[in-house]
Amino acid sequence: MTTTKTMDIKLERTIPAPAAEVFDAWLDPNTPVNPFSGAKKLIFDLKKDALFNFVHHHDGKDLAHYGRFDVIERPTKVQYTWMSPYTRGLESLVTVTFTTKGEDTLVSLTHANLPDDDYGRAHDGGWKGYLKKLGDKFSPGA
Amino acid sequence: MDQLSPVLDAISHPSRRAILARLSKGPARVTEIAAPFTMSLNAVSKHLKVLEAAGLVHRDRQGRDHVMELRAEPLRQVTQWLHPYERYWSRQLNRLEDHFTTKKKRRTR
Numbered sequence: 001m002t003t004t005k006t007m008d009i010k011l012e013r014t015i016p017a018p019a020a021e022v023f024d025a026w027l028d029p030n031t032p033v034n035p036f037s038g039a040k041k042l043i044f045d046l047k048k049d050a051l052f053n054f055v056h057h058h059d060g061k062d063l064a065h066y067g068r069f070d071v072i073e074r075p076t077k078v079q080y081t082w083m084s085p086y087t088r089g090l091e092s093l094v095t096v097t098f099t100t101k102g103e104d105t106l107v108s109l110t111h112a113n114l115p116d117d118d119y120g121r122a123h124d125g126g127w128k129g130y131l132k133k134l135g136d137k138f139s140p141g142a
Numbered sequence: 143m144d145q146l147s148p149v150l151d152a153i154s155h156p157s158r159r160a161i162l163a164r165l166s167k168g169p170a171r172v173t174e175i176a177a178p179f180t181m182s183l184n185a186v187s188k189h190l191k192v193l194e195a196a197g198l199v200h201r202d203r204q205g206r207d208h209v210m211e212l213r214a215e216p217l218r219q220v221t222q223w224l225h226p227y228e229r230y231w232s233r234q235l236n237r238l239e240d241h242f243t244t245k246k247k248r249r250t251r
Contacts, residue, residue, distance in 0.1 A: 007221070007225065009225060009227050009228045009231060011228070011231050011232060011235060013235040013238070013239055014239075015238055015239055015242050016239075016242050016243055016246050017242040017245070017246070021242070022238070022242065025238060025241065025242070026238065031241070032237065032241075033234070033237040033238040033240075033241045034234060034237075034238070035234060086226060086227070107235065107238070109231055109235065111227050111231060114225065114227055116221075116225075
């Protein structure tokens with residue numbers, strides 16, 4: 001049996017708004033600041049253990065995404081599973097926390113259990129294209 | 143400020159990548175690191191300071207000796223940056239930030 005090597009993505013961003021507003025915007029399909037908005041097809045039930053499914057059209061292909069809401073703690077934390085063509089059938093896990101920092105909110109996003117291979121990196125021209133860009137950036141005179 | 147830019151800047155210079163390659167074999171004194179290079183000790187020190195500022199190198203002062211040690215963890219940020227989902231979520235967070243920045247500007251007008 002082979003085991004897929006996985007990796008985590010971690011990102012942080014300070015948003016100039018209260019945590020409750022940012023939390024709601026992150027999970028409102030009618031606000032164009034989250035993956036659920038602008039979907040070609042959307043099934044979305046914001047409840048613990050409920051499911052979502054959305055389809056985005058990208059690069060001439062329909063990309064179906066599926067997940068389940070595991071934690072909904074307004075306005076501090078949301079956690080949901082995430083499956084797409086780029087997770088290779090793995091159930092990856094997205095965790096987003098919202099921490100009040102004065103008048104702003106620190107949004108911390110972790111996307112865990114992503115396949116760490118060429119297929120997982122194949123989006124938007126892919127791994128090789130970005131390695132080339134990296135090489136170009138570092139080449140003498142760049 | 144993002145943490146990735148200093149790392150990318152640090153590894154953009156071939157001499158600094160050569161220093162990292164040397165340190166991947168184990169900690170070394172500044173003079174030992176400088177030995178294979180034709181550049182001055184001062185120039186090597188400047189490169190080490192850039193690597194140190196990016197968190198790629200740790201300096202341990204042992205009396206008059208400065209022993210440098212590789213800290214490879216920040217290189218993982220480069221791997222993350224290459225991943226499609228890093229770019230995907232970055233775009234989502236940009237949209238979130240733009241949305242609220244515009245909203246705030248409208249409120250303060």
